[in-house]
Amino acid sequence: MSIPYDGDSRPSCPTDCPETVGVVEHVLCALSGVVFTGALLVPYYPSLVALTEPLDVLSSTAMVVAVAALWLLVSFSVELAWEWRAGRLTVDR
Numbered sequence: 001m002s003i004p005y006d007g008d009s010r011p012s013c014p015t016d017c018p019e020t021v022g023v024v025e026h027v028l029c030a031l032s033g034v035v036f037t038g039a040l041l042v043p044y045y046p047s048l049v050a051l052t053e054p055l056d057v058l059s060s061t062a063m064v065v066a067v068a069a070l071w072l073l074v075s076f077s078v079e080l081a082w083e084w085r086a087g088r089l090t091v092d093r
Contacts, residue, residue, distance in 0.1 A: 029082060033075030041067060 041048070048066065052059040083089040 025082060026079070029079040030075050032078050033071045036074045036078075037067060037071040040070070 048063055049059075052062040052066075055062050080089065
């Protein structure tokens with residue numbers, strides 16, 4: 001869908017245009033990702049250490065990458081579900 005541009009600094013949007021995502025929603029999704037990742041990390045930390053221990057010097061880097069990847073995956077999933085539930089995410093063919 002193209003949005004007409006009337007020369008103003010912002011493009012004009014028709015009345016059926018969905019509202020934009022606010023900063024608060026992004027922050028809440030990121031925080032929920034941190035909470036979920038922390039809750040999941042507490043019981044599985046010994047397993048993660050044992051899994052990365054053979055990497056010797058790179059074990060701490062592998063742990064950071066794994067935890068960051070989990071956090072990003074959870075945050076993105078929560079935000080995707082939030083947008084879908086709010087009606088701002090649609091699948092048009």
